[in-house]
Amino acid sequence: KNQVEQSPQSLIILEGKNCTLQCNYTVSPFSNLRWYKQDTGRGPVSLTIMTFSENTKSNGRYTATLDADTKQSSLHITASQLSDSASYICVVSAFNDMRFGAGTRLTVKP
Amino acid sequence: GAVVSQHPSWVICKSGTSVKIECRSLDFQATTMFWYRQFPKQSLMLMATSNEGSKATYEQGVEKDKFLINHASLTLSTLTVTSAHPEDSSFYICSARDPNRVTYEQYFGPGTRLTVT
Numbered sequence: 001k002n003q004v005e006q007s008p009q010s011l012i013i014l015e016g017k018n019c020t021l022q023c024n025y026t027v028s029p030f031s032n033l034r035w036y037k038q039d040t041g042r043g044p045v046s047l048t049i050m051t052f053s054e055n056t057k058s059n060g061r062y063t064a065t066l067d068a069d070t071k072q073s074s075l076h077i078t079a080s081q082l083s084d085s086a087s088y089i090c091v092v093s094a095f096n097d098m099r100f101g102a103g104t105r106l107t108v109k110p
Numbered sequence: 111g112a113v114v115s116q117h118p119s120w121v122i123c124k125s126g127t128s129v130k131i132e133c134r135s136l137d138f139q140a141t142t143m144f145w146y147r148q149f150p151k152q153s154l155m156l157m158a159t160s161n162e163g164s165k166a167t168y169e170q171g172v173e174k175d176k177f178l179i180n181h182a183s184l185t186l187s188t189l190t191v192t193s194a195h196p197e198d199s200s201f202y203i204c205s206a207r208d209p210n211r212v213t214y215e216q217y218f219g220p221g222t223r224l225t226v227t
Contacts, residue, residue, distance in 0.1 A: 036218075043116075043203050043218035044154070089153060098216070102153045 006101035021104045023073040023090030031093040038087045116219035130190045131222045133204030139184035140206035148201040160187045194226040
């Protein structure tokens, strides 16, 4: 069983709408949690990184939350744009060991 | 932000030949680099950890004699796929760790699409 579970697996929304992606993890001990955006055929690009003491981090229209007690994180995208269409990957680190979620494939339609 | 480059961005080779992929950290010295493989609609799978000046550490199930990794300098790691087969066709991504960052941030390269015919 993957130690990082993401939901939904895929999501289609209309341009301008908001959406929230979920990441649940069982990785322990916890070091940090990152959200990456990966465009098709490209490498992942970091959106946010949060350590144990942080419970929210924003990067433009992207806002990530972290509940270390329940081991849950979410990525909220506001006012979606066509360019937001990509895979969003949650990565949880236990010191030097990174665990990847399978990703959520987001499609933003006009 | 830090930049990691990969070369080539895509390559087509025939079965049985070898192909080399380069990963460079452009504005920081990376003592550790990582190589990943990604199949369509799947997440990244770590293949090996490359440490400058020492042998790479391979993940279970990854053949070290097939996927040769050389971390010759603090800014360059290479992955050589030897005797390539069609099943080696995949998207290969490297990342480099910036040791000067407290959170040990990793920066990913843009990936290399390998197609073996």
